[in-house]
Amino acid sequence: MPTVSVVRDRLFEELGRTYTDEEFDELCFEYGLELDDVVEEKVGGGGRIKQGEEEIATVYKVDVPANRYDLLCTEGLVQALRVFKRFDDLPRRFSPTEAQCVVQVKAETTEIRPFVVSAVLRNISLSPAAYQSLIDLQEKLHHNICRQRSLVAIGTHDLDRLEGPFTYEALPPNEIRFAPLSLEKEYSADELMTLYETDTKLKAYLPLIRDAPRYPVILDSKRRVCSMPPIINGDHSKITLDTKNMFIECTATDKTKALVVLNVLVSAFSRYCEEAFSIEPVRIEYLNYAGTIDSVDQTPHLDATEITASARYISSLIGVDLKAEEIAPLLNRMMLQVTAGSSSDELKVLCPVYRADILHACDVAEDVAIAYGFNRVKEQIPSFFTTGRSQPLNLLTDLLRKEALAQRGYTEVLTWVTVSHEENFTKMRRVDDNKQAVKISNPKSQEFQECRRYLLPGVLKTLRENRNVRLPLRLFEVGDVVRLEKNSSIGAVNERRLCAVHCGTSAAFEVVKALLDHVMLMLGVEPGDGHAKSTFRLDSEGCQDEAFFPGRRADIIVGGVNVGVIGWLHPEVLANFSLTSPCSAVEMLVEPFLDKSA
Structure with a gap:
């Protein structure tokens, strides 16, 4: 929150x-x-x-x-x-005036940041506290709905220092030159990227446009830079306590969120206008590549949203029997206006533009519950009976952790679900065919580039960080990995896996083989031909896992299916993780042993 x-x-x-x-x-x-x-x-x-x-x-x-x-x-x-608290009635309705400012949006902006919304607050008087509140609100919105300016970037300007009409363009970096906020010297856009590399606040936003061939920029009629979103505004048009007419622009990759941001800003600060809650809209003209107008918009959109809800539905969610006439004053306390519907049970709720959280009748019910008072809702025994228990997979996981592994002298570790690409494949001598791992589209660091495909890299990293501990080291982890699955609704699925590693001079094949026999015994699976689900065998000839040493590795076959691998880790894998002692390991799937009827 x-x-x-x-x-x-x-x-x-x-x-x-x-x-x-x-x-x-x-x-x-x-x-x-x-x-x-x-x-x-x-x-x-x-x-x-x-x-x-x-x-x-x-x-x-x-x-x-x-x-x-x-x-x-x-x-x-x-x-x-x-x-x-009923100190005030419902807030005054906004009174939009005629649009006087125009922003022309060039077609090139579609390549980088295609939308802009805007508004003007005339004859505004900001106290020092209100000024600080405006700055703080912009920061909160940037971190929240704007998703660190990647979806929306806000610019506020002193309109009296600018001349319209304005243009929103996308220009090559070397063609953009201006003095940024709080600086007097002019810089090109390229120079600003270098300048802000060490800025603790702005350096996080540079990747949003840095590698683009064109940068978004808002200019007035004299080609003075108002802002270069989403990085910095121009110093020429910065707002101060003396600002009387404020020009607000929000550039965006998501127009819906931009409108929400603009509505919140103007609804909060239009109260400081000479005519309170008066908002001057701005005409937005979208141009095509020929330079002619393709479409026209006028922002902000100040019409209230209408949600239809029934008193019966609201009462069923809250657990209190309320009539429509009782609900209306409760919603008024939440700044929602109510009019009668087509029946005595129906309510038409008008949601002001700054209440973007109201999307459905269930949201209306939540506001009713808040205004009614959660403490006033009487406790009731549920009308249905149920009991809770562990998910079968989690129950099996806990049994393996405690009784099959921990009691054998292995220490449990918990490692990151995300790893680097090298750790997932290259360091393990495994080949990535781009059909296995779920990759993060915009990773913050090279250490967390994709979801882990196996547990073994994480356990080996733990061994690396504990090289000074006396050997032998016996570590295990039971957890989820992620793999791509085209038949899944989200394109990927979780797999529960078990991994154990024995590190030391005594890390022979028979050590982890003994552990595997114990795990299989706990699972009720006996050595055999591996064709039935109740038997398993090791297939050394068919094993091709390059993370393990040839001739000292084997696939684990249960019910005719390969469920894991066991063996000595390859010396190159050990070297890649800075390990000097021999290691033997076993990694296998857990879900094939789950009793589906449990």
């Missing part, structure tokens, strides 16, 4: 009353929030000081639901709590 920091004194001033920490904690609980912490820390614009100065203030850390983007700032939180 996102955590919002709000200055206590400003919060109480806006709420119109003071609370003790315990009282505010209870208020948060009633609204479905959590007061996570109360701290003393330095804050900028703490309500009564100038921009750029700091003071020590009491700050509430409030955990809010991840989909309640409207609560990510003090303005939205105050509005929600005041309506919930």
Whole structure:
């Protein structure tokens, strides 16, 4: 859950009353929030000081639901709590004016970041606290719904320092030159990429566009750079406490999320306009490669969303019998307007644009439950009877861990589910045909590039990190690996595997063979021809696993199917994991031994 920091004194001033920490904690609980912490820390614009100065203030850390983007700032939180406590009626409706600004979107932007939405707030007056709240809200949105700016990037500008119409273009990096935010010197886009490589905040966003042949950029009519999303805004048009007309633009790869972000921003801060809650839309013109208008949009979209729900359905989810006329005032407390439906049981719920979390009647029911009070819902004995038990696969896994492996003197390890490509295949002398491992599309590091296909690499890495421990070392792991499966609904499936490694001068084949015999005995499988599910055999001639030493390896055959491999690890594999002592290992599937009727 996102955590919002709000200055206590400003919060109480806006709420119109003071609370003790315990009282505010209870208020948060009633609204479905959590007061996570109360701290003393330095804050900028703490309500009564100038921009750029700091003071020590009491700050509430409030955990809010991840989909309640409207609560990510003090303005939205105050509005929600005041309506919930019936201090205020339903918030005023937004009053859009005529569009005066135009943003023309060039066709080249489809190659990198195709969408833009925009709005203007006229005659706005920002106090130092409101200014800081605006900056904080942008950061929260960037980290939350914007997915670290990969889906949406927000830019706010002083409109009086710019001249429309604006253009949203995609240009080669060497054709973009401007002074970025907080700097006076001009840089080319290429130079900025180098400059921000060491910036603790901005370096994380560079990969989003760095390797693209064209970078997105928003320009005014004089070709002055407003922003180069998703990296940095221009210093020329930065907003200050003296800003009177604010131009907001959100560039995106996901237009729906961009509209949500824009709606949250304008709904929270349009209250500071001279005419409160007045929002000036912007005309967005999408051009084709010929330079003519292909389509036109006007943002933001401020029409309320209508959700139809029935009182009977809502009551069934909450467990309290409520009539439609009882539900309506409860929804009003959650800032949702209700009108009568076609029947006495039906409700038409109008959801304001900043309540993007309301998608279905079940979301309406959740708001009713919050307003009614979860503590008021009486406990009931369920109308059906059931008992809980372990999943058969997990039960079998626990038995193998405790009785088949741990009691034989093997120590359990837990390793990462994601590994590097080298560890998955190259270091194991196994060939990747691109049909086995599930790869991560944008890995953060080379250490975690794909899901593990086998357990053995993780156990060997653990051995590597414990080379100074006295030998012999006996390690095991029972866990899931992931393999591609085209017939699966998600294209991949989990496999439960068992892996054990004996490391030391006594790591002979017969050592792990004895362990395998014990495991098979626990599973009720006896040595035999391997044709029946109750017998197993070792096939040394058919084994082709290059991770093991030729002539000292064998496939494990049960019911005519290869379920694993056993043998001495190849010296090259040991060298690849910086191991100098011999190792013998066994790795096998667990699920073939599961009693499907259990």
